Amino acid sequence: MHQALPSKGRAGVPMRLYRHRRRGASPFVLAAAIAVAALSLLPVGFVLVVLFQSGWDTASALLFRPRIGELLINTMLLEVLAVPLSIALALALAWLTERSDLKWRALWRWLAVAPLAIPAFVQAYAWDSAIPVLRGLWPAVLVSVLAYFPLVYLPVIAQLRRLDPAMEDVAATLGTRPLAVFLRVVLPQLRLAISGGALLIALHLLSEYGLYVLIRYDTLTVAIVSQFQAVYDGPAANLMGIVLVFLAVIFLAAEAWLRGERRYARVGGGAARQVALVKLGIWWPLFMALPLLVTVLAIGLPVVTLLRWLLIGGIESWHLPQLVSATWQTAGYALAGAVTVCIMALPIAWLAARAPGPVQKTLENIHFQVGALPGVIVALALVAVTVRVALPLYQTIATLLLAYVLLYLPRAIVSVRASLAQVPIELERAATALGRPPLVAVVGVTLRLAFPGIAAGMALVAMGITTELTATLMLSPIGTETLATQFWARTGEFDHVGAAPFALAMVVLSLPLCIILHSQATGARSS
Amino acid sequence: MTVLHIANLGKTYGTTTALAGINLDVAMGSRTVIVGPSGSGKTTLLRLIAGFETPDEGKIELNGELIADPEVGVPAHRRNIGLVMQEGALFPHLSVLDNICFGIRSEADASARALALMDLTELDRSMAQRQPHQLSGGQQQRVALARALARQPRLMLLDEPFSALDAGLREQMRDATAQILAQAGVATVLVTHDRDEAMGFADQLVILRDGRLVQAGSPKALYRRPIDATTAAFLGAAIILPADFSGRVAECALGALPLPEDDTAEGTGTVLIRPEQVTIGPAPNSTEWKVASVLDRGNKSTVTIERLYRGQMATISFDHVSAQVLEAGQAVQVSVTGTVHPLRG
Numbered sequence: 001m002h003q004a005l006p007s008k009g010r011a012g013v014p015m016r017l018y019r020h021r022r023r024g025a026s027p028f029v030l031a032a033a034i035a036v037a038a039l040s041l042l043p044v045g046f047v048l049v050v051l052f053q054s055g056w057d058t059a060s061a062l063l064f065r066p067r068i069g070e071l072l073i074n075t076m077l078l079e080v081l082a083v084p085l086s087i088a089l090a091l092a093l094a095w096l097t098e099r100s101d102l103k104w105r106a107l108w109r110w111l112a113v114a115p116l117a118i119p120a121f122v123q124a125y126a127w128d129s130a131i132p133v134l135r136g137l138w139p140a141v142l143v144s145v146l147a148y149f150p151l152v153y154l155p156v157i158a159q160l161r162r163l164d165p166a167m168e169d170v171a172a173t174l175g176t177r178p179l180a181v182f183l184r185v186v187l188p189q190l191r192l193a194i195s196g197g198a199l200l201i202a203l204h205l206l207s208e209y210g211l212y213v214l215i216r217y218d219t220l221t222v223a224i225v226s227q228f229q230a231v232y233d234g235p236a237a238n239l240m241g242i243v244l245v246f247l248a249v250i251f252l253a254a255e256a257w258l259r260g261e262r263r264y265a266r267v268g269g270g271a272a273r274q275v276a277l278v279k280l281g282i283w284w285p286l287f288m289a290l291p292l293l294v295t296v297l298a299i300g301l302p303v304v305t306l307l308r309w310l311l312i313g314g315i316e317s318w319h320l321p322q323l324v325s326a327t328w329q330t331a332g333y334a335l336a337g338a339v340t341v342c343i344m345a346l347p348i349a350w351l352a353a354r355a356p357g358p359v360q361k362t363l364e365n366i367h368f369q370v371g372a373l374p375g376v377i378v379a380l381a382l383v384a385v386t387v388r389v390a391l392p393l394y395q396t397i398a399t400l401l402l403a404y405v406l407l408y409l410p411r412a413i414v415s416v417r418a419s420l421a422q423v424p425i426e427l428e429r430a431a432t433a434l435g436r437p438p439l440v441a442v443v444g445v446t447l448r449l450a451f452p453g454i455a456a457g458m459a460l461v462a463m464g465i466t467t468e469l470t471a472t473l474m475l476s477p478i479g480t481e482t483l484a485t486q487f488w489a490r491t492g493e494f495d496h497v498g499a500a501p502f503a504l505a506m507v508v509l510s511l512p513l514c515i516i517l518h519s520q521a522t523g524a525r526s527s
Numbered sequence: 528m529t530v531l532h533i534a535n536l537g538k539t540y541g542t543t544t545a546l547a548g549i550n551l552d553v554a555m556g557s558r559t560v561i562v563g564p565s566g567s568g569k570t571t572l573l574r575l576i577a578g579f580e581t582p583d584e585g586k587i588e589l590n591g592e593l594i595a596d597p598e599v600g601v602p603a604h605r606r607n608i609g610l611v612m613q614e615g616a617l618f619p620h621l622s623v624l625d626n627i628c629f630g631i632r633s634e635a636d637a638s639a640r641a642l643a644l645m646d647l648t649e650l651d652r653s654m655a656q657r658q659p660h661q662l663s664g665g666q667q668q669r670v671a672l673a674r675a676l677a678r679q680p681r682l683m684l685l686d687e688p689f690s691a692l693d694a695g696l697r698e699q700m701r702d703a704t705a706q707i708l709a710q711a712g713v714a715t716v717l718v719t720h721d722r723d724e725a726m727g728f729a730d731q732l733v734i735l736r737d738g739r740l741v742q743a744g745s746p747k748a749l750y751r752r753p754i755d756a757t758t759a760a761f762l763g764a765a766i767i768l769p770a771d772f773s774g775r776v777a778e779c780a781l782g783a784l785p786l787p788e789d790d791t792a793e794g795t796g797t798v799l800i801r802p803e804q805v806t807i808g809p810a811p812n813s814t815e816w817k818v819a820s821v822l823d824r825g826n827k828s829t830v831t832i833e834r835l836y837r838g839q840m841a842t843i844s845f846d847h848v849s850a851q852v853l854e855a856g857q858a859v860q861v862s863v864t865g866t867v868h869p870l871r872g
Contacts, residue, residue: 164616166613166614169612170612170671170675172578172602173577173604173608173609173675173680174629174630174677174678175604176629176630177604188620188621191620276579
């Protein structure tokens with residue numbers, strides 16, 4: 001027989017009884033989530049205070065001016081042109097790389113994601129320095145589309161891979177031609193992915209600063225930042241900020257309306273299989289022209305321009321000490337920001353994954369909606385709050401980190417929540433049954449298993465911070481030299497050669513972003 | 528008359544042979560079931576017929592017209608072959624009515640025809656504006672069937688259409704589907720891995736294994752006369768014993784048993800006896816069979832009996848339905864009703 005194993009709960013020793021805890025979320029986690037939500041309401045509070053304090057007369061005098069109307073029209077023209085064009089381009093590329101038998105599809109897929117490694121203002125710098133006559137609306141639209149179309153492409157290919165191919169097969173047996181199948185069956189089911197991606201692009205265009213300065217196209221954000229640089233915490237910039245918030249809210253509402261109430265989830269479960277690819281036949285070179293052209297414009301031109309400036313400048317133009325120190329400082333900000341953001345994302349992500357309910361849903365919505373506000377608003381709000389309420393914090397690293405938290409919290413929540421949700425709660429229970437106290441079980445099992453996903457979230461945030469320009473310009477302590485600010489200072493002096501090494505460093509540091517996003521979008525099939 | 532004619536059909540993926548040498552005819556208005564374990568090639572066969580794959584060998588004809596051979600093929604959307612998938616594959620963004628209308632060309636009477644199809648498939652007309660996710664599994668399958676019937680297809684393909692349903696509903700849907708298809712007069716090919724589904728639905732049963740057609744015929748003929756032991760066991764509980772054949776007699780542990788009139792065999796081999804042919808009763812004086820064990824399972828019991836036969840212990844296990852109580856160690860008498868079937872291989 002087995003030898004008796006030493007047992008802790010020996011007979012005779014009475015087991016202690018504990019009072020039952022109420023089921024559901026731990027009060028500490030809930031309190032932490034509420035605290036983070038309250039913090040992220042700061043910019044909204046700022047907007048309301050500005051509205052209230054300035055009063056109707058000041059507000060109407062500052063807002064109802066032809067200049068504001070002009071900026072509003074500029075901004076809306078950009079949105080109305082660039083967003084649909086980005087959607088069309090992303091859809092065409094997604095269809096070619098996912099549903100046709102185009103040669104080298106995997107390569108084209110990578111190249112369609114790759115523009116994300118080139119920050120929009122670097123893209124604009126390349127175009128501006130290569131073809132200096134590019135000015136105004138259409139060049140702004142072109143560069144915006146090239147820089148941001150992957151934001152629709154990625155969710156669309158992810159959704160295409162999740163769709164049940166049975167649906168497309170059935171449509172074919174019902175006498176529908178391949179193109180009609182895509183339009184009538186596939187496209188309606190991409191609605192969520194398209195509207196979500198389009199919202200992201202719309203919000204990015206709204207808050208983009210560097211791109212439009214370089215292309216000389218005045219949008220609201222451009223005007224707000226230059227106003228801010230002239231008069232810190234002035235009413236004009238703040239009130240224009242309110243117009244920007246108003247636009248952001250309209251976009252959010254439009255997206256919610258487009259997304260609709262209907263469920264588009266696949267009916268039933270079962271194993272999805274490979275979908276039949278549409279044969280392009282002898283016309284394939286014609287179809288390949290599209291991804292080729294996009295690659296040349298979105299990657300070829302900026303990379304060649306960058307390399308050209310690097311070659312012209314030679315090694316002495318690299319300003320190595322400055323480059324190294326800027327890289328270190330950027331890395332420091334990025335790392336500190338990423339860790340802070342992910343830790344602050346943990347409570348709400350935990351609630352969403354483990355104790356979903358109406359309270360959690362509301363908190364999550366607060367986190368997300370606030371994260372949609374442009375960086376310039378967050379910066380204006382933090383300047384106002386630090387100047388008026390907490391002056392010692394004005395222009396400190398703490399304030400800058402807080403701005404990063406407000407800007408990148410949604411990104412982190414998505415990653416952290418998904419990775420927590422993938423760890424079955426049964427494992428935690430098994431660990432508890434094996435004698436681990438609850439907290440040890442959570443840390444040792446759940447967080448341990450979720451760590452790769454959380455790390456990916458951190459990487460996404462870190463890369464966002466690396467190429468963040470607007471808020472960093474407005475909030476960073478004097479003497480701050482990050483890659484983005486150094487790059488920006490040099491382009492401001494038309495020092496194309498001097499800016500190139502900093503641009504290259506940002507592109508290289510952003511490359512992992514493409515790899516993570518590509519694998520997140522395409523990994524849907526293997527699950 | 529033949530609706531579907533498949534000759535010497537073959538399909539390979541790389542070095543794996545998915546299908547080889549398939550010959551099959553489907554008669555007008557009939558129901559053919561292709562049954563086989565997963566990986567047997569049944570889904571590949573269905574996809575070849577539907578037009579989602581191209582054959583590497585052989586040809587497929589629909590109503591006498593060639594629809595696919597290794598060189599040419601009619602695209603899936605021009606074949607007018609209906610398809611109902613495992614989980615219905617309803618378009619989640621369209622209402623029930625719009626799903627059914629999807630394949631109807633003429634706009635004019637589309638709704639009227641769709642409503643008539645809802646009646647045929649016993650869907651309440653009040654469901655017309657519902658969304659697919661608001662329907663039960665069985666209702667989803669009815670909509671999928673109505674949608675496929677709306678185009679008056681020349682042939683209907685059903686890909687494991689009932690396997691996602693609950694056990695009770697499955698049988699009910701199977702019978703309802705057979706009836707609806709009979710009313711519509713459409714020849715049907717159903718693929719499944721489920722024996723009961725296959726036996727319950729088929730006029731013609733086709734057994735597929737490792738990409739080859741093992742046997743085809745009516746369910747009754749296949750059940751009585753399967754080609755080999757694997758098929759015999761697949762189609763139902765089987766007692767398979769070594770036997771010596773001479774003409775129309777099989778000599779085995781259960782005695783000298785007759786073969787059917789048109790079946791003869793010589794030499795040694797194996798013989799198939801179905802459990803329902805076996806009668807067993809207590810016989811205190813019998814020296815042949817003895818009950819080795821009894822597992823009582825309520826309405827039936829699994830009985831294992833054994834005897835010494837030609838110097839070796841012969842053991843038979845089978846399910847036995849009887850009010851009679853048997854006990855282990857009891858001597859019994861065993862007899863076999865009807866003819867038995869010699870197996871090859």
